[in-house]
Amino acid sequence: MPYVSAARYGKDNVRVLKVTRDQSTGVQTVTEMTVCCLLEGDIDTSYTEADNGVVVATDSIKNTTFIMAKQHPVNPPELYASILGNHFIQKYSHIHVANVKVVTHRWIRMDVDGKPHPHSFIKDAGETRNVEVRVSRKDGINISSSIAGLSVLKSTGSAFHGFVRDEYTTLPETWDRILSTDVDASWKWSKFADLKAVEEGASKFDDAWNKARNITLKLFAEDNSASVQNTMYKMCEQILDAVPETETISYSLPNNHNFELDLSWHNGLQNTGKDAEVYVPQTCPNGLIKCEVSRS
Numbered sequence: 001m002p003y004v005s006a007a008r009y010g011k012d013n014v015r016v017l018k019v020t021r022d023q024s025t026g027v028q029t030v031t032e033m034t035v036c037c038l039l040e041g042d043i044d045t046s047y048t049e050a051d052n053g054v055v056v057a058t059d060s061i062k063n064t065t066f067i068m069a070k071q072h073p074v075n076p077p078e079l080y081a082s083i084l085g086n087h088f089i090q091k092y093s094h095i096h097v098a099n100v101k102v103v104t105h106r107w108i109r110m111d112v113d114g115k116p117h118p119h120s121f122i123k124d125a126g127e128t129r130n131v132e133v134r135v136s137r138k139d140g141i142n143i144s145s146s147i148a149g150l151s152v153l154k155s156t157g158s159a160f161h162g163f164v165r166d167e168y169t170t171l172p173e174t175w176d177r178i179l180s181t182d183v184d185a186s187w188k189w190s191k192f193a194d195l196k197a198v199e200e201g202a203s204k205f206d207d208a209w210n211k212a213r214n215i216t217l218k219l220f221a222e223d224n225s226a227s228v229q230n231t232m233y234k235m236c237e238q239i240l241d242a243v244p245e246t247e248t249i250s251y252s253l254p255n256n257h258n259f260e261l262d263l264s265w266h267n268g269l270q271n272t273g274k275d276a277e278v279y280v281p282q283t284c285p286n287g288l289i290k291c292e293v294s295r296s
């Protein structure tokens with residue numbers, strides 16, 4: 001007899017923009033988020049018996065996403081996601097888990113004539129700040145925070161040699177290469193007992209994001225990289241050290257290759273090795289290096 005071994009449902013890609021206005025200074029702040037909220041619980045009969053009596057409509061989940069954004073702070077996103085998720089398990093006794101993902105887009109305050117403008121912003125389109133929160137009646141609140149799509153490139157200070165050489169190998173060893181990647185870095189927080197615990201720790205979330213971002217950028221720039229693997233491990237180590245409330249740090253880094261180009265066919269033009277200046281950025285394939293580092 002088949003049975004429902006796992007099920008969750010909800011609304012994805014709910015786009016929310018919240019404007020907060022400081023009446024005393026006239027300074028306004030915007031937060032744009034894309035929210036996904038998926039519920040779990042005693043909902044199997046909606047699949048097996050067409051029992052919609054257990055279904056909180058995904059349209060209502062979308063409405064709730066907006067109402068919670070109106071009634072509560074949306075920053076830090078870890079807190080907003082926890083408030084939204086907690087709402088569903090408190091309001092509906094048959095819903096036991098809410099999975100909330102919030103992608104926060106980066107609207108950066110515009111500088112005009114060298115001064116921060118009170119209500120104009122520029123979108124830093126690549127990078128987002130993401131959180132994934134699981135609010136569970138039984139297991140408390142588990143939060144994972146991340147930086148995604150932070151594209152970085154260094155034109156030297158990266159090597160890759162000593163790797164396996166055999167009959168499958170064509171890649172030359174290098175002591176000086178371009179290193180380019182799109183950072184996806186996440187940190188998993190120790191479990192929070194309930195919403196109150198998240199509220200009490202709320203100031204830690206922005207602080208951790210700043211530390212993780214600064215560590216990533218500083219190490220990327222300054223590490224004399226032996227490999228993507230080794231540099232990302234150092235990043236994980238430093239974040240674990242800097243943010244004691246985290247349990248696990250993960251990185252997923254594509255190695256976006258920029259190939260040297262032999263132009264010697266054109267009048268002997270030298271453009272490889274020490275003469276390399278013009279490179280060819282590759283779209284695919286790319287290396288993909290991942291790791292997760294935990295406290296022992």
Ligand SMILES: O=c1[nH]c(=O)c2[nH]c(=O)[nH]c2[nH]1
Nearest residue numbers: 160171226227228229255287
């Ligand atoms: O830093 C790297 N790690 C690898 O595993 C790898 N493999 C490869 O072809 N180039 C690189 N670079």
